[in-house]
Amino acid sequence: MKIEVVKNYDEISKLGAKYMIDVLRNEEKVVIGLPTGSTPIGMYKIIVEEYKKGNITFNNAKTFNLDEYIGLEKTNTNSYYYFMNSNLFSHIDIKNENINIPNGMAKNIKEECNNYEKRLKEQGPMDILFLGIGQNGHIGFNEPNDYFETNTYKVSLDESTVNANARFFDKIEDVPTSAITMGIKTILSAKKIVLLASGESKAETIKQAVNGKVTPMVPASVLQLHQDVTIIVDEAAAKYL
Ligand code: PGA
Numbered sequence: 001m002k003i004e005v006v007k008n009y010d011e012i013s014k015l016g017a018k019y020m021i022d023v024l025r026n027e028e029k030v031v032i033g034l035p036t037g038s039t040p041i042g043m044y045k046i047i048v049e050e051y052k053k054g055n056i057t058f059n060n061a062k063t064f065n066l067d068e069y070i071g072l073e074k075t076n077t078n079s080y081y082y083f084m085n086s087n088l089f090s091h092i093d094i095k096n097e098n099i100n101i102p103n104g105m106a107k108n109i110k111e112e113c114n115n116y117e118k119r120l121k122e123q124g125p126m127d128i129l130f131l132g133i134g135q136n137g138h139i140g141f142n143e144p145n146d147y148f149e150t151n152t153y154k155v156s157l158d159e160s161t162v163n164a165n166a167r168f169f170d171k172i173e174d175v176p177t178s179a180i181t182m183g184i185k186t187i188l189s190a191k192k193i194v195l196l197a198s199g200e201s202k203a204e205t206i207k208q209a210v211n212g213k214v215t216p217m218v219p220a221s222v223l224q225l226h227q228d229v230t231i232i233v234d235e236a237a238a239k240y241l
Contacts, residue, residue: 001210001223002230005238009198012232013042016130019194019230020047023128024056031062033129033182034088035140036080039196040130041087048091058094064120065101066131066140067181070154072104078168079104102152102180109154113180117152120186129190133197136160137205137218141181144217150185154178184222193229195220200236207240 006012020043023030034040050056065080072079081101089099100119106112120126131139136158142149143158156178157165166172187193197206209220210231216222223229233241 003210003238003241004230004232005241006232006234008234009042012039012196012198012234013046015232016040016043016194016196017046017050019128019192020130021050021056023192024058024061027127029060029062030128031064031124031126033126033187033190034063034065034084035130035132035196036065036067036083037132039132039198043130043196044087048088051092058092058098061094062098062123063094063100064116064124064126064182066129066187067179068102068104069176070104070109070178070180071176074105078174104176104180109180113152113154116180117183117186120152120182120189124189126190128192128194129187131187131193131195131220133195133202133205133209133220134161135164135201135205137209137220139184139187139195139220139223141179142184142187142219144219146216148184148216148219148222151183152180152186153183155181184216184219188222188226191228193223193226195223195229195231197231197233197237199234200239202233202237203239206231206233206237210241 068080074081102116141155162175169175208218214221
């Protein structure tokens, strides 16, 4: 694991964007795995600026998002589809057919999970996958558990995750309690993984993920087993490293 400690959130965003730009410039066809959440927003802003300056193109890029809530329409402002569109996709030249986000409105969720996994296998592997991390150590929506789930699957969200996400909804009853997420094996299939974490609220889980034992109770700890992982943290999130 490579640990990059930077000063603050802005520096995390800049360095994360640099990793994405490097892959976009060096690979003829690139497959990028993408997260949602508050953390990557600054990185996406920089990517949009770089695109507008003409420094990068997504013409030959495909993207696969990590996860999506079950039961939210694409038009719902809290869906990850909406998030990705407003923060990134509507501002860049990516082709619609190259955008992949699990469909949380699919009639048959199991089939949707299997199809998503299949699509990723056919079009992947991901050259680079960006991750955030939950305070409970989740990556994607892989919540603490007794075992590691492997492929893309339907997950019930932890109460702590529902509570953490409630800040975006009018009332807690509106927060979805289940989601589709890439599994741990899906995540580890990426050639390169870059995890971004900012702020003191992530410091304890970062310590456990980086220095603790590998356990499904801290899903991010499994990243210790991957050969090319970079953790970008600010000083606050690196407090216990
Ligand atoms: P955050 O979420 O970026 O909003 O902190 C990260 C996550 O839960 O994976």
